[in-house]
Amino acid sequence: MQKHKKRRISFTDVFMWIIGGSLILIITIGSILTLREGKFSSAQWFDLTVTGISQGSIYALIALGYTLVYGILRMINFAHSEVFMGGAFIGYFVANGLNKADFFDTNPYLGIILIFIVAMSSSVGIAILLERIAYRPLRGAPRLVPLIAAIGASFFLQYTFKGLFGSQSRAYPEIDVLEGTVSIFGIFTIQKIQIIVVLAAAAMMLFLYLFVQKTKTGKAMRAVSEDKAVAALMGIDVDKIIVRTFVLGAAMAGAAGVLYCFMFRIVTFYMGFVPGIKAFTAAVLGGIGNIPGAMLGGLFLGIFESIGPTLFLTGYGIPAPYQLKDVIAFSMLVLVLIFRPTGILGERLGRAKA
Amino acid sequence: MKIETSSGYLKAAQLGLIAGIVAMLICLVGMVQEFNEKDIIAGVITLGQTVIVVVFLMAGYSASGKLTQSRLGQTLAGALAGFLTAGVLAVMVIVIDLYPDIRDIFLNASPQLVEILTLGKGLNPGLFYLIGIGALVGAFGGFLHSLPGLVRRAVTMGIVWVVLLGLLEPLLQGMLNGFPSVQEALTWMFGKGMEEGLSVTGAVLVFMIVTGSTYLWGSRGKAVNARVQNLPKNQRKTLRWVSLAMLAVLLIYLPVVVGLYFSEVINQVGLFIMMALGLNIVVGFAGLLDLGYVAFYAIGAYTIAVLTNTSGELAWNFQWTFWQALPVALFVATMAGIMLGIPVLGIRGDYLAIVTLGFGEIIRILVLSDWLKPYLGGSQGITRIPPIAISIGPWEAVLNTPQTLYYFILVGILALFFIATRLRDSRLGRSWKALREDEDVAEAMGINLVVTKLLAFATGAAFAGMAGAVLAPKLGTIYPHSFALLISINVLAVIIIGGMGSIPGVFIGSLLLVGLPELLREFAEYRLWIYGALLVVMMQTRPEGFLPEATRKRELHEENLMEAVE
Numbered sequence: 001m002q003k004h005k006k007r008r009i010s011f012t013d014v015f016m017w018i019i020g021g022s023l024i025l026i027i028t029i030g031s032i033l034t035l036r037e038g039k040f041s042s043a044q045w046f047d048l049t050v051t052g053i054s055q056g057s058i059y060a061l062i063a064l065g066y067t068l069v070y071g072i073l074r075m076i077n078f079a080h081s082e083v084f085m086g087g088a089f090i091g092y093f094v095a096n097g098l099n100k101a102d103f104f105d106t107n108p109y110l111g112i113i114l115i116f117i118v119a120m121s122s123s124v125g126i127a128i129l130l131e132r133i134a135y136r137p138l139r140g141a142p143r144l145v146p147l148i149a150a151i152g153a154s155f156f157l158q159y160t161f162k163g164l165f166g167s168q169s170r171a172y173p174e175i176d177v178l179e180g181t182v183s184i185f186g187i188f189t190i191q192k193i194q195i196i197v198v199l200a201a202a203a204m205m206l207f208l209y210l211f212v213q214k215t216k217t218g219k220a221m222r223a224v225s226e227d228k229a230v231a232a233l234m235g236i237d238v239d240k241i242i243v244r245t246f247v248l249g250a251a252m253a254g255a256a257g258v259l260y261c262f263m264f265r266i267v268t269f270y271m272g273f274v275p276g277i278k279a280f281t282a283a284v285l286g287g288i289g290n291i292p293g294a295m296l297g298g299l300f301l302g303i304f305e306s307i308g309p310t311l312f313l314t315g316y317g318i319p320a321p322y323q324l325k326d327v328i329a330f331s332m333l334v335l336v337l338i339f340r341p342t343g344i345l346g347e348r349l350g351r352a353k354a
Numbered sequence: 355m356k357i358e359t360s361s362g363y364l365k366a367a368q369l370g371l372i373a374g375i376v377a378m379l380i381c382l383v384g385m386v387q388e389f390n391e392k393d394i395i396a397g398v399i400t401l402g403q404t405v406i407v408v409v410f411l412m413a414g415y416s417a418s419g420k421l422t423q424s425r426l427g428q429t430l431a432g433a434l435a436g437f438l439t440a441g442v443l444a445v446m447v448i449v450i451d452l453y454p455d456i457r458d459i460f461l462n463a464s465p466q467l468v469e470i471l472t473l474g475k476g477l478n479p480g481l482f483y484l485i486g487i488g489a490l491v492g493a494f495g496g497f498l499h500s501l502p503g504l505v506r507r508a509v510t511m512g513i514v515w516v517v518l519l520g521l522l523e524p525l526l527q528g529m530l531n532g533f534p535s536v537q538e539a540l541t542w543m544f545g546k547g548m549e550e551g552l553s554v555t556g557a558v559l560v561f562m563i564v565t566g567s568t569y570l571w572g573s574r575g576k577a578v579n580a581r582v583q584n585l586p587k588n589q590r591k592t593l594r595w596v597s598l599a600m601l602a603v604l605l606i607y608l609p610v611v612v613g614l615y616f617s618e619v620i621n622q623v624g625l626f627i628m629m630a631l632g633l634n635i636v637v638g639f640a641g642l643l644d645l646g647y648v649a650f651y652a653i654g655a656y657t658i659a660v661l662t663n664t665s666g667e668l669a670w671n672f673q674w675t676f677w678q679a680l681p682v683a684l685f686v687a688t689m690a691g692i693m694l695g696i697p698v699l700g701i702r703g704d705y706l707a708i709v710t711l712g713f714g715e716i717i718r719i720l721v722l723s724d725w726l727k728p729y730l731g732g733s734q735g736i737t738r739i740p741p742i743a744i745s746i747g748p749w750e751a752v753l754n755t756p757q758t759l760y761y762f763i764l765v766g767i768l769a770l771f772f773i774a775t776r777l778r779d780s781r782l783g784r785s786w787k788a789l790r791e792d793e794d795v796a797e798a799m800g801i802n803l804v805v806t807k808l809l810a811f812a813t814g815a816a817f818a819g820m821a822g823a824v825l826a827p828k829l830g831t832i833y834p835h836s837f838a839l840l841i842s843i844n845v846l847a848v849i850i851i852g853g854m855g856s857i858p859g860v861f862i863g864s865l866l867l868v869g870l871p872e873l874l875r876e877f878a879e880y881r882l883w884i885y886g887a888l889l890v891v892m893m894q895t896r897p898e899g900f901l902p903e904a905t906r907k908r909e910l911h912e913e914n915l916m917e918a919v920e
Contacts, residue, residue: 019696133890134894138893151889153890156890164382320725321725330715333708334712337698
């Protein structure tokens with residue numbers, strides 16, 4: 001059936017190619033126009049790229065949670081963005097408390113590690129509860145049912161945090177060791193925090209990759225994601241593996257939450273929404289269910305989103321192009337779905353549909 | 355499921371603790387304090403206290419369900435659960451009292467909360483009162499569970515009505531201001547003077563009347579129904595027409611009777627009914643989860659706004675009438691639906707959710723952006739949209755009050771209702787349902803997936819466009835902020851609570867989820883919190899919704915059917 005579909009060129013295919021083609025045309029012409037204008041120096045481009053990479057690594061960390069859960073349950077964990085928010089929020093209280101006690105002046109690194117531990121474990125706690133209360137009873141239900149439950153859970157969590165901790169946004173305390181810039185060759189300057197974010201994200205992703213590839217649990221996770229029934233026959237406790245998957249994803253999200261706060265210095269109850277949906281885009285971009293794909297997708301999206309508005313749109317003389325940042329990110333999602341619905345690296349989607 | 359006595363009590367204790375955590379959460383998100391401003395029964399119980407009492411009641415009720423024991427056993431299990439629930443709250447109160455600094459983190463862990471929970475009597479006797487009430491109410495819940503179904507339902511209805519009337523009292527009073535004689539006759543219920551909520555006698559009487567009549571209807575209702583069924587055909591027909599005519603008269607006189615504020619709320623509900631009827635086609639019939647539905651609402655509203663506004667601030671200046679602009683708005687919305695539909699044709703259901711979500715955001719961001727500001731007004735929105743004017747021959751009307759606009763919305767809803775029902779029963783409707791059940795099988799059966807899906811998107815978008823088209827002249831000014839994602843979620847919640855694919859469900863869902871929170875301003879803050887919880891609970895207990903469509907119900911309970919067969 002798949003082959004047959006590919007051979008026949010229908011009206012919709014043509015239409016989709018027209019949409020995609022014109023989008024690419026707009027992007028190319030815009031870029032050429034912008035570059036010919038030459039308004040921006042190479043230092044500015046470099047700045048944008050670095051911002052993009054650091055932003056992208058945060059997306060990638062969150063995207064891992066989506067991808068892991070999707071790989072195993074074939075379900076979009078819509079509430080994952082709230083897992084991220086929860087970690088960041090509770091991390092904030094630790095940071096604030098430590099800051100008040102002047103802990104960062106004496107033991108800055110210990111303090112940061114403490115923030116990470118608390119944030120990651122609160123994210124994990126939220127995710128375990130989420131899985132246990134909202135998702136587990138729905139296993140095997142028609143596919144819309146868990147998705148709607150996830151949407152409900154997402155809003156419930158978001159407004160629980162709003163109710164518990166208030167709706168105003170809170171400023172994250174400054175931590176001195178994370179401040180400052182580093183200069184490279186005397187031309188480019190990078191903020192220290194951006195380097196830290198990228199390195200931390202890379203280390204965590206490496207850990208996750210090794211975990212999934214090398215450990216027994218990782219092997220079991222891969223087995224469950226291939227075929228739950230057979231995995232169960234092989235003596236794997238499927239429920240346990242699913243919980244562990246949620247735990248892994250949540251830990252990454254919690255860490256991403258802390259890094260996000262370090263970078264943007266603000267905590268609100270709705271802070272999860274936009275990064276969450278971007279991270280999902282990143283996961284789809286890289287091929288959902290595929291771990292390296294999520295990392296790649298995250299970085300790609302981050303860079304695209306950071307450079308994109310300036311590069312593609314200033315050439316047309318559009319005012320305030322950064323406002324359209326999200327439009328670019330979402331258009332990219334649509335483009336990927338048109339031209340390569342399986343994502344950059346993924347192949348699971350095609351198989352899952354049949 | 356039969357459970358041994360001892361483990362039954364253990365389960366009851368477990369449930370009590372869980373309920374305690376739920377109650378604690380309700381306290382800490384601030385609901386109890388916020389609701390405490392409002393009396394249900396004047397001077398006796400406030401809404402905030404009612405919420406806690408209801409948790410006790412539910413804890414007791416569900417705890418006793420774990421036992422297949424005697425009435426006494428169930429009552430005891432209920433008491434145990436209620437006791438533990440209250441116990442958890444008591445621990446929370448003590449903690450708040452010991453560490454007042456906790457307020458820096460938990461905003462609502464305030465002395466005021468402590469005062470409410472201890473009934474203002476201080477920790478020493480107050481906590482014992484709290485625990486005592488918890489155990490008593492829990493016991494009552496358990497006792498209620500052990501009663502025969504009919505009585506149980508009657509008592510539950512009685513309680514629900516007392517709470518409901520107590521909640522709506524100020525609004526009902528306002529409505530009755532126009533009818534002094536009726537107001538006079540009802541003083542026993544609402545009490546005299548300014549105090550909120552029911553009077554004590556009122557509450558008791560309402561409870562007795564509702565409980566009695568529910569009981570009577572429960573025991574005799576079947577007989578009455580059977581009598582109606584046994585009437586000769588032509589008489590049954592007349593009966594139906596008479597009830598329809600009564601409904602029509604009621605609908606026509608509604609805005610006149612209920613006054614300005616109620617009419618406004620009804621209009622709001624009406625707009626949501628329109629949107630929900632459309633989303634019901636997309637999600638309920640065709641099974642395509644669309645989270646960016648608000649985009650079409652926005653497109654409808656903005657098209658009307660751009661074409662009819664008289665502000666002269668935008669780069670284009672059409673100044674059409676509403677009737678000229680309406681077809682354009684519907685057309686644009688429909689086209690947008692198709693445009694969104696095409697790229698996502700080949701995508702699985704859950705991807706669709708995200709892509710549509712992205713689409714909704716794109717529309718909102720574009721409208722907000724400085725780039726399109728000369729055309730769409732940016733964040734300041736579009737002002738001076740004239741109200742709808744109707745002129746048929748010499749007769750003219752400008753629909754600039756909620757009461758007059760009501761009729762327009764009513765006609766719109768009736769039209770959309772008619773279209774939706776006819777579509778449901780048509781060949782297309784059956785194709786949509788087939789698509790929902792299984793795409794591959796549907797295709798094998800000769801259904802053109804592309805056309806069917808696109809038609810679903812287009813119809814849904816047109817319905818939302820219609821709602822948006824009414825919204826623009828209703829408000830007179832529209833801002834991008836009126837089209838947040840939350841509206842999509844709201845509409846989704848409406849059709850899911852009402853029952854996916856069920857048209858009557860749309861009406862019930864809108865009344866419950868839009869009408870009630872509009873009327874009860876106290877709920878506004880917690881609206882989405884409650885929706886979220888409702889969606890999760892609903893998916894686990896009744897995924898087919900309150901008024902399910904027959905096929906949908908069968909589909910969702912397939913396993914039970916299989917089990918029954920085995």
